[in-house]
Every structure is written in C-alpha cells, then in structure tokens.
Amino acid sequence: MADKPKVAFYWCASCGGCEEAVVDLAEGILDVIAAVDIVFWPVALDFKVRDVKELPDESITVSFINGAVRLSEQEEMARLLRRKSKFVIAFGSCSHMGGVPGLANLWDRASIFAWYYHDAPSVAPGNVREPREHVRVPEGTLELPAFWDTVKTLDQVIDVDYYLPGCPPTPKLLADAVGVLLRGDLPPKGSVLAGTRALCHECPLNESKPEKLLLKDIRRVHLTKVDPEKCLLAQGLLCLGPVTRGGCEALCVKGNMPCTGCFGPTDEVRDQGAKGIAYVSSILDFDEEADIERALANVPDPVGTFYRYSLPRAYLMRTRKVMPHA
Amino acid sequence: MTNEEARIGVYVCDCGFNIAGVVNVPQVVGYARGLKGVVICREYKYMCSSPGQESIQKDIQDLNLNRVVVASCSPHLHEATFRRAAEQAGMNPFLVHMVNIREHVSWVTKDKKEATEKAKSLIAAGVARVVRHSPLERRQVPVRSDVLIIGGGIAGIQAALTAADAGRHVYLVEREPSIGGHMAKFDKTFPTLDCAACILTPKMTAVKNHPDITLLSYSEVVAVDGYVGNFKVKVKRKPRYVDETKCVGCFECIEECVYKTAKFPSEFELGLGMRKPIYIPFPQAIPLVAVIDPETCIEFKTRQCKKTCVAACGDRGAIDFNQKEATVDLEVGAIIVSTGFHVFDAARMTNYGYGVLPGVYHALEVERLAASNGPTGGEIVLRDGRKPAAVGIVHCVGSRDEHYNPYCSKVCCMYSLKLAHLVKERTGAEVYNFYIDMRTPGKGYEEFYHRLLAENLHLVRGKVAEVTRIAEAAKEEGKLVIVAEDTLLGGIRRVPVDMVILSVAMEPQPDREEVRRMLNMSCSSEGFFLEKHPKLAPVSTMSDGIFIAGACQGPKDIPETVAQAGAAAAEAIALTSKGFITLEPNLAYIEEQLCSGCQVCIPLCPYDAIELDREKMVARISDVLCKGCGVCVAACPSGAAAQRMFEDDQIMLELAGVLSR
C-alpha cells in the first residue's frame, strides 16, 4: 500500500459535475484505485483536513483540484494541497479558467449579497440576515469562510502543473492524464492535457462548411431546427468550436448542440471571449446597421456566451465598478 | 531573441525644429541610455542625412550592434532609408525599428513636457519590441511582361500604344464593337477646336496595325486571378456573327441587307440615328468589322431570311450565323483599367423635362448632332428638322448638386462653351449658357472662354430651376422656357428657346462594382476607382500591378486622360521590365500545427490569399497574394494565423513598453 502513488481530489467553487466525471470512469475507476492510494476525497471518502495536514510535504503524487476559488477556505485548501503534492492538476473549466462561477466577477461581494439576501423577489421582505465570517452564539464564536470580492482561477492562487479542461473533463482525458503521470512521461509544465488544435479540426461537421463561411443571421439553438449534417456555425448558431481547444471529440456538436467553449482557448490565445467576439464579428456579413441590431438581439447575454467559462482569465477579468441590478 | 544578447543602438532625430522644437531631445536620449539592452543612444539634427545614416552604420560595425531603433518621422517616409543603411553595414534590415516621434508626438502635442514623456514611452516600446525582431528575407517572384488594358477609349488607346512601343505585348479589351470611347462621338474638342476624328482615328488605326497589340473588341474581362506580375485573365468574346479575320469592312453586306432602310436605333448614335441588323457603328470604327444584332436580325428570329448579306459578302464568307461566344485565357504581368465614364441620366432631374420635352437634349446627343459623321451630317437641328433660333445650355446637370453628385465634373463648362460655339457656327442661333460658376482652369482654357465671349454668347449666372413649355407671355408660345434666377441681376429670368442642351455630369460606370471586385480595387465614395495616393501614386491602386487611367478614376478631359494613360503605361512598363518583383516579408502566415481548418479567415482576406487544404484541413496563405493587412490574424480564433513584424509577442512587448512608465 505504501508504495502506491498517493492521489487527492478536492473541490472548490463548482457544481460537482467534475466529481461525477471521476466516478464516470466506471470500471476504469477500479484500475485507478488499484494503481493508486487515494488519500483525500471529501465527496466520496471520509478523510479530514487534519489527515492531509499530517502528511509530509510533497508526499501526494498528484492532487486534482476542481472548482474556482471564491472562498477563503478554498484558497487555504488549495495552498495546503499544493504544499503536500508533487503535482497539482487544475481539473475542469472552473479551476482552469474560472468557469460559470467566474461570471460572478460581473458583480462584487456587496452587490451579490445585496441581491441574494435582500433584493431578490424570493427573499422575505425585511430580511436582515447575511452570512458573516464570525457569528457569536452562546457556545462561543462560529466561523464561516470569507467570501472574496473576486472569483479566481486555481493558478491565480497557487502554482499549477497541468490543466485538465472541460465542463467536466471527459473520462478519456482523465484516464489518459492519470496514465501519463503514472508512467512518468511528463509533458512540459503548464500543459493543457487535451487537444492542441481548435475543435473544428476534429469535428465531423467541419467538412460541411460552405466555401465562404459568412453569417447573414445569428440564431438561437432552442429556436432552431438543427440540420445534423451541416456545420452548426454555418447554420447561424454561435458554435465556439473555432475558438475552443479540441480533445472532447465534439461531444456537444454530435448532440446537435453548438460548442460553448468549455475546453478554453488554444495555447496561442489568452482571452477566449475576446477572440470569440473577434471571429464572430469578422464573419458577420451585414451591410445595414438594422441587420446587425437584429442579429445581436439573438445574443442576449454576450458575456455569458463568449466568456461562459473564462471570465476570470480574461484581460478584463472583472468589472471595476459594480453593475446595478437590472 | 535566442542566444545572442541584444545590443541596441537608439538614434533620436531632431528633425531640425520639427521634433527638437517640442520634444526635449537630450532628456529623451538620457532616458533611452538607461533602457535594457541599449548600448548607445545618439541625438542628431537630421538622422536621414548621410552623416546621420553613417553614424548608425559606424556604430553597427564598431559597437557590434544587433538592433537599431530610430526615433524620428513616420516609417512611411524613411523606413526604407534606415533599413538600407543598416543593410549596407551588414545588419539584416528587419532588425531596424522606427519610432514615430514627429507625426505621433511633436506635431500633435502642444505641451513640451507631455511631448517629451510621450517620446520616452514610445521609445521604450520600440526598444522592447525590437529585441523580438528576427532577421527576415525579402523574396523575389518572376513577372510576366504582357500587359492587359481594359477599356479602349482614348485612355486605353494611348496606354496601349505607349506600352506596345516599349516592347510589351498588349491585350486591349473593349466591350463595344469598336474602340474610341466617348471621344469618337465628338465633332470638335476644346479648347483648340480640333476635329476629334482627325486626332483620334490615327491612334485607333495605329492600335490596329501595331504588331504588339492584340485588340479584343466586343469582349469583356470576366475573371482575374493570380497576383502582381502573374495575373490569369479570362476574356469573354461576344459573338459578332461576322468573322473578324475575313471581314474587310466594305459595308456591302449592310447595303444589301433585306432591310432596305435602317430602322433600328443605333447605340453609337444614342438613338438619334438608325442602323440595320448588320452594321458597323461608325465609318472609322476599329476594327472595321460588321456586327450582327441577333435581336433584330430576321435570320435569328425566323431562320428564314434570304440572307442577302451573305450573298453580298460572297467569296469572303465572313458572315457566320453559328458563331458562339468564346473565352480567351491570358496571362499578363500588369493590368491597366481605363473603363471611362458614363453620362448622368438627365431624366432623373424631372424639372428639366428630358425625355418628356422633345426639344431637350443632353450634351452627348448634341455632340452627335454636331459630328460630321453623325445622324444629321453635322447639322444641329431639332427632331423635326427645324433649325433652332435660340438655344439654352444648362451647366452642372447632375454635378455640384447634393441630390445627385456633389462633385464638379470638371469638363462641362468647357464642353458647354464648345457646344455654344458649334451651335452658333452651325445655326446662327442665340445661345444662352446658364452656369453656376464658370470653371475654365487649364492651358488655353480661359482664352477659349474669352474667345466665346467675343462671339456674343449670352451668359446667365444662376442655377436653372426648370424647363417648361407653359407660356406666360406671347413670346413664350410654342417655345421651351428656361426659368432661372440670375444671381448677377438679382431676379428671375424666363428665357424662351427652341432647344435645351443639358450639360450632364460625368459619372462612374454603372458596372464599376463588378469591375472593382474582380480586380480587388477600391472606389471613392462617388464610385470612381481609387488611386493609391492622390498625389504621389495617382495611377496606382491598392492592388499591386493594377493601374488606372482616364475618366474611370474621376472626371477629366482628354489632355489629362492622355497624360494619365501615359503614366499608367510607364508604371506597367516599369513593373514588367525587371523580370521579377521583390516581396516585403511582413506577411501573414499560418502555423499549420495550430490551424484547425475552421475557415474563419478564408472569406475575410480582401486579396483572396487564403486557401483551404482539404486533405489536411488546414488553411494556407499565398505569399504573393498576401498584402499583410492583418485581417486574418486578428480573426483567427486559434491564434494559428500570425504576421511577421506583427507577432503577438512583439505587440505585447510594445504595449508593455508604452505602459512601463
């Protein structure tokens, strides 16, 4: 037992889907479990933080950390696991780029609290309660983790060795990554363990693109009868395949859903959302301003469309001033 | 920069007082000396002068510099100078970077302190980016020597003769049955009043006889591919139904046509004269070859014509009812576009009654009436054959009018005066010219105007409000009344006349969009083809190897057209005489390993330089077509497309440099 490589899993601000992805290894998980020694996995196994603290530094071979960093506790755990691990892998879009929780960077702590604990229609009028870091009760003081103003990616908090992208990463990529680490043929530090080209290259629909890929309209997927034989972008759906790293084998496109960008950009691109806006606006083929307006009306949430997984990693990674609630 | 340490020389130019008058140059020099990698920094009065350049060259050699930054004027002006200087000193010219502290700083910043700080930031940016420059090579591609000229008006004719005389083989493509353009329609030309045919037809004949000119009349260019020096051109030859090689232009077939009289409106005569189904547009046409109009020819309609024309042609056997449209493929090194202009449709100004009042003509029609080879043999008469006793000429019809064309057509005042003279000469009528401003700049033009004044021309200064046949007084009965405000007398004038001549504007050709697109040119807002630079490259276009001449570039008269045609021919000759052209290396390229074949870039390239390799599913840029505009680079969602001299890391470092202070 002692000779087996030690592995830890941890989750920060995430939906739990990444944990599910580990379980999705199905029978494969047994191979993993046979090959490694899981020392920490709060979702599945009853270990305490104390157990981790007691481990010698760098004694864990690899920690898979999913989720964005939103709370002080998450940051502390990330630092702890970093100290105890040889390798840290940012697992999934949220820890890689901030993910959906990262969209909260359009607001800040004060405005989020104002909405969720006071102004939202589902809150009882007159509510004065808000989570506080220290609450005094007769038995003593209770502590809650601090809620930061800004959601961060894992690598904005600790040094990250590799990234496993995806919302969630596919079981195949996870198995490949584990294999690579166990075999010890390590890719250069900082590598994203997925494809190197954008998704279109592996998409079965790429061949069907028209000679000139220009859009006369933007359409929304739930209002569109999708032709499964034709490139979704060419059908006017905002497929982010061109601006998204491949490796997922075009799972969404095969299900008639345009790529939403969860694998992040390729190595050459830092700001996926800006690039997405740049390429889509480049291929919009309009002469009249009214047509532009009409098409843009079909992108009701531009940030949520182009920065769905990557706002905290963008050049403009948060709003400076708090936006008032609409 | 890989292994070698950056050794940068920074040279700050005073540009006399241009820069030093605003920027504190010694302070900037002191600052630059402290930047990372800078080995030497010098100030000089005129960096571009020989001593300035020599100081750079000397430092490159003595101090072993491997990068040079020159902070002076716009790279448009002196980038070539400093690159050449560095090259002569043994440095790759692309390791030189220019920082513009004149146009970007001293000329646009009042505050001296601010200007000095700005100059420092820009130099910091230049020093930061130059470290990432790598040596680049210019490439040479071979150039074909043949020249294509599109449009056989006086511009095309002149350019063809000049280029052919210089030993180029010229293909002259004209879409009408004959070359000659508008000039062939005139009787006389201002300001000398020499006979248009007398000066034009010798040139037209010279085109026909020149061994180095292939005339493709009744033809249109339908596709242009390739790039400067190596254009591939497709020309569509419309069927004339008369074999050009057999027809001798004897007119016998026309005389013998089953139609004894000409009854179809002649295109060349603008409908004022008639032609038969088989015709030659005018007696001096080049080529002098008959054409059959299948729309009116009985043989085409019924297949049962007696074909008296064929009999008349006899043994020559030139007539061929089965002729088909043909395509000719050409490969040329340069293209001159001389597609000319189109006259403004006078019917658009309904207040002048053109098309409704029979006595209202547009100027080109009157040119035909005045022409000795025209429908009236040179008599200027009304449609009913009467000689007009009074004629009004309305200037600026469709020009200088924001509802139609805001620009001045430049030739109308002069041709209006010419027509006034011709009308007086042929009819003795009273002539009234209604003008807004009399514009006669040009050699001998003002003199021509004075000559006309001496001929007792009536000049009315004012824009014509309307032409009407509603009489308000006895003397207006049966006349056309020109209503205008006379701004010199300060009142409304009503001038009764028999004939009104509308001096119509010169407009761009209706099909300029297709031509523009086919050749990758641009149009100015009015629709005339756009020159590369209005002063310094007036006959070049943004598409290398494509030149423009004549009225397709903007309204102009014959002398200017001919001068421009000569210039365009000279440019084409210069381009095709070296045998090769040198390509700048600042072009885009695609990193094949990164390209996903998403095809976003392909439709964006304004020069059609990008192609998809279907086998590998990656995009590829043709070096010779790419102009380095950067559009694909900005759009490529993978970051696979990049551009030399504008690599991401160069730009990021440059930005960091600007922000470093």
Ligand SMILES: Cc1cc2nc3c(=O)[nH]c(=O)nc-3n(C[C@H](O)[C@H](O)[C@H](O)COP(=O)(O)OP(=O)(O)OC[C@H]3O[C@@H](n4cnc5c(N)ncnc54)[C@H](O)[C@@H]3O)c2cc1C
């Ligand atoms: C009423 C009037 C009177 C004038 N009188 C005078 C005067 O007295 N003196 C003077 O100096 N100037 C005069 N001008 C100006 C003169 O007409 C122009 O300067 C001159 O004709 C310009 O020559 P060009 O060859 O550029 O164009 P054009 O004469 O218009 O010739 C263009 C030629 O290109 C051909 N063409 C067009 N498109 C295509 C295509 N796509 N493919 C192939 N062929 C094509 C056309 O058929 C035509 O033959 C007058 C203009 C007008 C309107």
Ligand code: SF4
């Ligand atoms: S469907 Fe999306 S991923 Fe597939 S080729 Fe089209 S744009 Fe690319």
Ligand code: SF4
């Ligand atoms: S840089 Fe411009 S010209 Fe060159 S390939 Fe890209 S889009 Fe075309």
Ligand code: SF4
């Ligand atoms: S846009 Fe970029 S990734 Fe897409 S085909 Fe062009 S070069 Fe390749």
